Amino acid sequence: MQPATPGGDQPQEQSAAAGQIQPKRGMSLVLPPWPDARSLSVHETPPPVEQDTLKQPGVRQSDQMPIYAQGQPAAYSPGLVPGQFSPPVSSPAQGMFQGPVGPQAFVPPQNPIAPVGPRPATGALPGGPGFPGMNQVPANVGSAFVGLNTNMVSEPPNIFNPHRPPVVSGAAGGGSGDRGGRGRGDGPPRPSARKKHKKKRRVPIWSRVVIGVLLLLIVALGSGYWYYEANYAHALSSIVGQQVQLAPGEQNPNAGRTGDILSGPRINILLLGSDTDEKFDGTYIAQTDIVLTIDPASSTVGMLSIPRDFYLNVPGAGMHKLDEAYGLGGVDLSRRTIEDDFGIPINYYAWIGLDGFIKVINEVGGVDVDVLHPIVDDDYPDDVGSNANDPYAVKRLYLAPGPQHLDGPTALEYVRSRHADLVGDFGRSVRQQQVLSALKTKLSNPDIFNKLSAIANDMTGYLKTDMQLPDILKLMNFARSLDVNKINKLVLGPPYSSSGTAPAGGGDAGASVVFPDCAKIIPAISQMLDLGSSAVCNIQGDTGSNNGVASTASQTTTPLSDAVSSSQSNNTSLSTTVSNASATLGSGSSDLYGVSDLLDLLLMGVFESPDALQL
């Protein structure tokens, strides 16, 4: 039975002079002559190696035939019924490796079948680039193979031979050949070709395998690079490597450091957090200031939380609350304030805006949260959507209590409301922890992979650091090994400070502020950050009354849980939330890439900061 020939798909009989390939119907491309077309021998049952011995000048693929033949000789034995195997041309990716290719071509072993009939239609294959592009495979290639005819099957040499000019000597419709239209008898056989080819094999099999693997790697890496560039490069470039200018005369804390971020001495990272709701002067403030200190040698981590209302000297700006340093001079001034006032060198910084997390919440379809109590607020900033440019717009809030699904905007309302409970920022901090913990749960879902690109873009503008991507990857890996119970946490609340009112004459006169107790702070930070005599408490503007005071007092760091319990004992909601939020830190093997642990670390620093617990 002769399968029907797909119209226009089968190569047409070529009665022209040898070496001229008839373009396929509809194709305008004129193929170059096939130099060795008539040299093909016809074998009823040729051993695979014979295919390998065929020589075609300029066509190196002949050497590859033994790979296929040895690998699957039975699959190509003559007499196969059409349909017993499928020509691997169902996808362009497969098809692009088939047929004659140029001198630099490589035919990968995963394409053992090289149907030759339809291939000339591509036109670009003989003598073309090593990897004819996908687009070079005509749309009707697939259909051409659907109609795989018995002629092809009964010609094992041709099926195996990717170098054979497909329609050089005949076609399905009959032709000049002596085999009922196969057109194989145009040229005389060349018995000596096999021996010649054996002697002139240029590239050994192993090397071609290596080349193939390398090419595959190149393709894979190229695809990966393209995907990265298309989906992540822009977002990441706006997040990482955001350097800040050093002030004139300011020493580079990273001068002399070599190698990766964890290969040198202790590093201090300033974590700044802004919930971006105090932007009435057009600038953010940093409600949270945390110094994350890491000693790579001992693999220990400490977190120094400095109250946002610390009343201290902001270099060049006089006495202000610490949170205003960010608004007055951005990261640079925040960093210099910490460095100058406490003698803590800051190697890197990371700034996180809460709005970014809210965008992410929208991206993942919302979060499910147990709203702790009815949320009422008549003075909530209505600064999203159409009112984004109106810092004075307000709206009213009422959120019912209890477990429920919150979309991004509602989640934002839940965590930003400042008037919803008596405990002010303390209550808000608890709510933030709830939502961020729920977000982490969402992000741990494998389905999130498809949204990573969008999430990265959501974080643009809301997450910045001067660390580079390799540094962050190092920290991710480091975070996996952290034991949360061994993280030292020092909160410079009472007894390291006391509340009061800012005096007249300075910034924030009359405002509620927190006064540092230098005598207690200096020994504590000296030990925690290995500052030695570098620890200072230069908080009094130009007076510098405490400058240079140092101490070797014993460690007085306070665990977060203790700090919380001292000020908010027996608060079920708080303890529950803190517990939930930090439960996964150091989860180790369950967090393969350490992403979650790093997120935990950042969140602990920025949003679970006990300094936000001040009433």
Next chain:
Amino acid sequence: MKRKTLSWSTLLWLALVALSVQGCLGIGSKATTGKQVATGSNGQQVSVNQDVFKGKFYLTISGNLYVLSGNNTSQELVKTGNVSDPAVSPDGKWVAFIQSYKQYSDLAVVSTAGGSVRVLRSGNGKFYLNDGGFLHDTYYWYEQPLWSPDGTKILFLSDLEKEDWYTQTNEDAPMLDLQLFSVPFASPMDTPTDIAYAAYGDGGDRDPSYRPGHPDQIIYTHYTYDSVTETQQEIQLFMENPTTISAHPDTYYPGPPGGGFDPGIAITDTSSEIMEPAFSPDGSAIAYIKRGNTSMSLNVMPVPPATITQTPNDAATEKMAVQAFQTQSSLLLDQLYVEQPVWSPDGKQIAYYTYTNDTFDLWIVNVVYTAKTGKYSTQGSPIQVTSGGVDGASRPVWTN
């Protein structure tokens, strides 16, 4: 006769067709049971298993009001996307509910047979600057309507008196915490009657309901902070006589935590956070939700002696009022999230929302009372009624 063999391409096309059919029919996707009744705002399909319950559930899905019927006549009553907290009138003719907007909400009703929505009270208003230049407003929230046992009044939570309590709260800010009010159904724009007061600073009251057969007793969840440090949240169930405040004008008033003077009396202590009470149909028991450190639980307690509402603000009465909770509570089930319990009309089942496949869905469980121990317990496994997600913060109603 030669055997005709399918070509590879034919097989491929057949496979593709099979996959397409499978996708269209949902074969292999997350199983949903029952009849599809709604499509949520995020596209989720909500189905109801109508064979596992008797009567009707009134609840909201993506802000739309539905009645789910055990006799296969489920329907959507209001489709405005902003509906919550339905309440069915005692005669079964009306459903009161809330429609929420950006700055306010409306109290509205619709026939249980569907039809047009009638707004009873609107919270719409405006912002204004007071004499001190501070921004105030005349917007109001209406929440969680409740019918009086005779159907002549509608109770609701609101911040209607937010500008009235500066002296009592000692705060230079309006009292936004929601309190309980009542208006006649026939004349809903009448001046509301004060039913229950709230404490300042934690959001106010929630979940009001009448004790069946006792129109002189209501129960609600009372949110406040502790009176000593004002930092510890205390969530308790309060009972009171709904006529006490109006019967003694100028006697009772709201205030800060531990302040104020109101006729509400706590029937649960502060050892844990208790909320969302639901009376059994015979009025003998109260189902409630207890919030734990890592989970929530559904419990049942007997109703304290009716006399407690007669002598509020009395130390001995206050002590007696919590004894039933402390000694006779029955734990029915404990899960990550459990909320909004409601008894079946025959009192043999309790329906509740819980967290299933990342959505809040309606479940029911059989409950039995053992007279010998005086405790309630579950019988059999809980049964899932809906799948796909209902509105967790909006309480359901279960009627005949």
